[in-house]
Amino acid sequence: MGRTLFDKIWESHVISERDNGTALLFIDRHLVHDATAQAFDQLKSEGQKVRRPDLTFGMADHYIATHDDPDRDPVHDAMVTTLAENAREQGITSFGANDERQGIVHVAGPELGLTLPGTLLVCGDSHTSTHGALGALAFGIGASEVAHVLATQTLWQQRPKTMRIRIDGELGVHVTAKDLILTIIRTIGANGGAGYVIEYAGEAIDNLSMESRLTLCNMSIEAGARGGMIAPDETTFAYLKGKPFAPQGELFERAVEAWRGLKSDDDAHHDKEVAIDARSIAPTVTWGNSPETALPITGHIPDLGDIETSKMEQYQATIEYMGLEPGAKLTSLKVDRVFIGSCTNSRLEDLREAAKIAKLGRAKVPTIVVPGSQQVRQQAEKEGLHEIFHQAGFEWREPGCSMCVAMNGDSVPSGARCASTSNRNFAGRQGPGSRTHLMSPAMAAAAAITGHLTDVRELEGTKC
Numbered sequence: 001m002g003r004t005l006f007d008k009i010w011e012s013h014v015i016s017e018r019d020n021g022t023a024l025l026f027i028d029r030h031l032v033h034d035a036t037a038q039a040f041d042q043l044k045s046e047g048q049k050v051r052r053p054d055l056t057f058g059m060a061d062h063y064i065a066t067h068d069d070p071d072r073d074p075v076h077d078a079m080v081t082t083l084a085e086n087a088r089e090q091g092i093t094s095f096g097a098n099d100e101r102q103g104i105v106h107v108a109g110p111e112l113g114l115t116l117p118g119t120l121l122v123c124g125d126s127h128t129s130t131h132g133a134l135g136a137l138a139f140g141i142g143a144s145e146v147a148h149v150l151a152t153q154t155l156w157q158q159r160p161k162t163m164r165i166r167i168d169g170e171l172g173v174h175v176t177a178k179d180l181i182l183t184i185i186r187t188i189g190a191n192g193g194a195g196y197v198i199e200y201a202g203e204a205i206d207n208l209s210m211e212s213r214l215t216l217c218n219m220s221i222e223a224g225a226r227g228g229m230i231a232p233d234e235t236t237f238a239y240l241k242g243k244p245f246a247p248q249g250e251l252f253e254r255a256v257e258a259w260r261g262l263k264s265d266d267d268a269h270h271d272k273e274v275a276i277d278a279r280s281i282a283p284t285v286t287w288g289n290s291p292e293t294a295l296p297i298t299g300h301i302p303d304l305g306d307i308e309t310s311k312m313e314q315y316q317a318t319i320e321y322m323g324l325e326p327g328a329k330l331t332s333l334k335v336d337r338v339f340i341g342s343c344t345n346s347r348l349e350d351l352r353e354a355a356k357i358a359k360l361g362r363a364k365v366p367t368i369v370v371p372g373s374q375q376v377r378q379q380a381e382k383e384g385l386h387e388i389f390h391q392a393g394f395e396w397r398e399p400g401c402s403m404c405v406a407m408n409g410d411s412v413p414s415g416a417r418c419a420s421t422s423n424r425n426f427a428g429r430q431g432p433g434s435r436t437h438l439m440s441p442a443m444a445a446a447a448a449i450t451g452h453l454t455d456v457r458e459l460e461g462t463k464c
C-alpha cells in the first residue's frame with residue numbers, strides 16, 4: 001500500500017521504536033524562543049550541553065518590545081536578554097533585538113529558509129504546525145521535551161493518525177486562508193483534529209500562495225491537531241529559492257528533485273477524510289471563546305434556542321464574558337481595539353490586504369499593525385504600506401508576538417472588544433477581561449475604519 005506524506009517524513013526520522021508504538025525521532029531543526037528559558041535551566045541543572053547547536057536556532061518574539069513604552073516591565077527585557085545569553089553560552093545562532101533577521105519564530109523561520117520540505121522541525125510552541133505549510137513535519141513540544149531535544153537532538157513521540165482535508169473549488173473575493181481555517185475548525189470542532197496530523201489538499205490548497213498556506217497550517221493546532229501539512233510543489237520551491245538557510249545553487253536543484261517525491265501516494269490511506277467546498281465559505285469571524293465559534297460575517301450570535309442542552313452552561317458563560325446579545329447581528333458588534341499581527345497573519349501579503357482596506361477610511365478605534373518580522377517590516381516600508389497605515393490612523397509597530405498573547409505588555413484593556421487577526425480567543429488571551437474576535441487582516445482593517453464588525457465585501461462593494 002502507498003504511503004502518505006506524513007508516513008514518508010515520519011519513517012525517515014525513526015531511530016528506534018518501542019513495543020508500545022512510540023518512536024525515537026531525529027530532529028532536523030529545533031527552534032527556541034524567548035519563553036523557553038525554563039528548558040535551558042533544566043538542561044544546565046542536569047549538567048548537559050546543547051547536543052547540536054548547529055541545528056538549533058533562537059528567536060526573540062514573545063517578550064520583545066514593539067514600541068517605546070515608558071511603562072515597560074524590565075522583566076520582559078530580561079527574558080529577551082536571557083535567550084541571547086543562553087544562545088551565546090551554548091553556541092546557538094539566535095536572532096534577537098536589533099537583528100534584521102528577528103521576527104516571530106513561525107514567520108521568520110520559513111522566511112529565512114530554516115524550514116525545509118521533508119524535515120522534522122520542533123519548537124516549544126504550539127503554533128509550530130505553521131511550518132508544515134512547506135511540506136515539513138512540524139509540531140510544538142512542551143518544556144521538558146525542549147530540554148530533551150536540546151540535550152539529544154531526538155524526541156520520543158507517539159505516532160499520530162492522519163487526516164486529509166480536501167478543499168475543492170475556488171475561494172470567493174475576500175475569502176482568505178484565515179476564513180478557510182476558521183470554517184474548517186467550525187466544521188470538525190476545536191477538538192476534531194485531536195490525535196491527527198492533518199494534510200490539506202485539493203484545488204483551493206494548490207492555488208494558495210505560500211503565505212496563505214502558512215496561515216492555514218498555523219491554526220491546525222486550534223482544531224486540536226498535532227500538526228498540519230501541505231505537500232511541497234512549485235509554489236514551495238519558488239518560495240524557498242535563494243532563502244539564506246536553504247540549499248543554494250546546484251544543491252538546491254538536487255533538493256527540489258528529492259522534494260518532488262514528498263506527496264501522498266495515490267493509494268495511500270488516511271485514517272480520516274474530510275471534504276469542504278471552497279465556494280461555500282464567506283468572510284468569517286468568531287463570536288465566542290473558542291475558534292469553533294466561527295460564523296460567516298452575515299450571521300447572528302446564536303440564540304438560546306439554537307443551543308444543545310449540554311452546551312447551555314458554556315454558552316451562557318460565553319455570552320456574559322463576551323458581553324453579547326443573543327441573536328444580534330454580528331455586524332452590530334462595536335469594537336474598541338484592532339490588532340493586525342501574530343504568526344497567523346502578519347506577513348507581507350496580510351499587510352497588503354489590510355492596507356488596501358485602510359485606504360478606504362480612517363481608524364475609529366486604536367489600531368495597531370505589528371509586522372511578523374524585520375524582513376516583513378522592511379519590505380512593507382519599501383512598498384509604502386506603513387504610510388498608508390499612518391494616513392489611516394493605524395499605528396505601525398516593530399515585529400513581535402505583541403497583542404496576540406499580551407506577554408510583552410501590549411494588551412487589550414479589560415472589557416474591551418478587539419477585532420484581531422491572531423489565532424486564539426479564549427477568555428483573557430489578549431489581557432485579563434479582553435474580548436477577542438478572530439478574523440482576516442482585511443476584515444480587521446474594515447472593523448477599524450467602521451468601528452464595528454463589518455463585511456469587507458460590502459465596504460468594497462464586491463459582494464457577489
Ligand SMILES: CC(C)[C@H](C(=O)O)[C@@H](O)C(=O)O
Pocket residue numbers: 035062124125126127140405
Ligand atoms: C508562550 C508559548 C509557549 C505559547 C504557545 O505554546 O503557543 C504562545 O506562543 C501562545 O501562542 O500561546
Ligand code: SF4
Pocket residue numbers: 061062104105106125127342343344400401404405422423
Ligand atoms: S504570535 Fe501569538 S500564537 Fe504566534 S507564537 Fe506568538 S504568541 Fe504564539
